[in-house]
Structure formats: structure tokens, C-alpha cells
Amino acid sequence: MTGFEPIPYRDGERALTGQLFRPDGVPRAAVAVFPTIMNPTPTVESKARALAEAGYCAMICDFYGATPRDLAEANEWADTLRADPRVYRTRLRAALAALGKASPGPQQAAIGFCMGGQAVLELARDGAELAAVASFHGLLDTAAPAGPDAVKARILVCHGDADPLVPREQVLAFWDEMDRAGADWHFHSYGGVRHGFTNPDPPPGNPVVGYDASADRQSWAAALALFDEVFG
């Protein structure tokens, strides 16, 4: 496992490129890694590498097919993509299909950071065939809440309690939504921790983020422990 393998895929007309990190030996499972609103960044790449080192075939997914110039452009692209949950979910599912071709096998999971954390929850709400999803500082609200028995994935949410983008009301609403859907969820809340806590090198101009070494370490350990349980 050294560099990544580019995985071209499409969502309709849109050309996208995954970044695949293969483990040594037979993969324990395939894991889709959804990046932040900035699309792939060094922090997210380090997480995909860590998954490969832990025995998983990990693919960083592509939200846009391009790299946003700055946060303002990323916000514009993300707003467009997320305006219709069906369009958004189709984009996300295209990544799962590409990963399934690149690393065949029935066992898939997904993790995501910030917008990527929201993305994996959208996939879970949409009933994607994922054994588990882990959201790191993802938004919890949705335009299309999960219906009864829709969620197939085990859910782990790792959340900064002081995240200005996710007030406690949104946390409680998420718990209620997941309970109504009959989902199997674990929710980890870190006191005093802000948005983007896994990223030691946040993009400039974003006042809501704050790296937290302990939350980063503990949330990662939690995701690996969940995967250990789910994938044996």
C-alpha cells in the first residue's frame, strides 16, 4: 500500500474520480470515505491510508469531479448538489457502486467527515446496503428523514458538542429520527469540541472549526472498534 489508484466513475454526465487505497492481503471489507466539503484533502487521505493499514480497501469518494478553489466555491457547489436529496443520494450511491466494482465483495461500510459525515447518514437513511457508517463531525439534519425500518447500517456518530453548526436540538432530533426508524445507533459527544475536530490543518476562513487531538484519536478508535465487531 503506497500511493492510491485512481478510480474513474460517473454519475450521469458527471465524471468523477475515486482514490483507492488497497490493503496488503485480502481486504476485510470495502470502505467508502466521503471527504469534507473541500473534496479530498490530506487529512482525509491520511484516514483512508489508516483504513488500508487496518486491512480495509478504502476509496475516497468524489463529490464534484473537481477541486473547489476555496470554501466559498465549495459551499456553492455543495448547496447545488444537496438541493435535492434524490440528486445528492444518487451522487453518493455512484461512489458505492464504483467501490463495489474496484473491490468486489458483499461487505461495505462508509465513513465521512463534515459534509462527508452528513453524506454517510444520507446513505443510511436511503437504505444503502452498508454494514456500518461512521460520521465524524457531520451535520445531522436532513430534508428526507429515514422511514420505518429503512436504515440497514449500524450507525456511529462522533460529534463535537460545541459544534456551532450542530446545536443540541439537532442532536435530539436525530436521536428521535433514528429511534422512529428503528436504527441501531451509537452517538459519541465530545464536550467543548467544535466542528472539524479531526483536521489539524483546517482551511482558512472557517471560524467554526477546531482541531481536538483527543476527539480525533478516540473517534477513530471507536470506528475501528465498530468495524472489528461488524466485520469480525
Place this chain on the structure above:
Amino acid sequence: MTGFEPIPYRDGERALTGQLFRPDGVPRAAVAVFPTIMNPTPTVESKARALAEAGYCAMICDFYGATPRDLAEANEWADTLRADPRVYRTRLRAALAALGKASPGPQQAAIGFCMGGQAVLELARDGAELAAVASFHGLLDTAAPAGPDAVKARILVCHGDADPLVPREQVLAFWDEMDRAGADWHFHSYGGVRHGFTNPDPPPGNPVVGYDASADRQSWAAALALFDEVFG
């Protein structure tokens, strides 16, 4: 590490007995293990053994100096002990002192289950010199909330969201209390999980409990990961 070593200690007139499990080699730290309202049980003993296997010197603490006949008697004894937080905390601190003598060293932590989970939070609120505490399905309310900067211990709470003894209002009040105190806290909530989720063999006559294998496994992994971080 085979059987336990009895550790006699006192809280005033009350004679108490700890159960000490030593690791092979030099302990990474000493961990006080506070049992459920039933005082030491096989489940709690298995946790203390697991700590010793992970390199810690673990002592199961004694709430009463005797074994309650049944849950009704345990409730009676516990109500008496907890009626005054100063009396309760003095009893708990006697265990830390006994552990400190049995396994000298500056590094102590505490974990606890049900009433024991509440006990370790009481110690944290009281400013006990503990590097970390972990509460498993413990009650979160208190008669003596933590004052500003009182809490020295890192705090991990592992909680069943469907615990009938701990409604969500109590969860939110606990977060507020910890924030006001400036504590460093991580809170893990497990959807649909009830009280006593670590105990596969609960005492009869207690309708609020329910074992949950995943919450048991994941909460234990979380505590060990926190100790890895704190004790290096």
C-alpha cells in the same frame, strides 16, 4: 494474575474489603472498580480481571462491608449511604486511599457500573485526583453539582439512551453541569439500550435492565482507548 487479594480497609467504624487483581509486571496505573448496587458480582469481577489483563492494577471497591440479600436490601443500604453526599464521597475516597496503599503510584483512575458509575462521577465532582473516570450505565444526577474547575479527571460516560432511570433531561443537565465546571468529558449514548447493559446475568426482579452485547463491547473498548491515551 489468578485469584484476587483481599484488601481490608476502613471508612471510620465501617470495615470494608477490596478485591485486588494485579497484572503481570509493573502496573500501568491503578484503577478503582466500583460495583453495582449489589456490591461485587461476577460481571464486575470479570471487568476487574480484564483490566489486570490489560496491565492495570484493579481493585473492586466495597460499598457496604457486606453483601445485600437482594435488590430491596441493596436499595435500602444504598439510600442510606447516599443520603448525604459528603458521607457517600468519604466512603468512596476510602477505597481510593486503600488502592493507593496496595498499588502505590501517582496514577489512578476509576470505573464503575450502575451505582458504581454514579460513584465515579461523584468522585470526579469532588475533585478526586483521578486521571480518568469511566461510568457504565451510571446515574448522572447529583445532590452536589461540580463547582467551577473542580473536576480533575477526564470523564467518559457510556450510557444507554433507553435507560429508564436516566431520562434525556438528565443527560442534558449533566452536559450543562460538566460544561459549567469546565470538565473534559466524552459521552457515549447507545440507541435503544437500557440500564445495566454490561451485565449478561442481571439480578431478578429488576425490570429496567437489559444486556446489550454491542454496547458492552464498545463501551469497554472506549474505556481502554481512553486509558491508553491518558496512561500512554
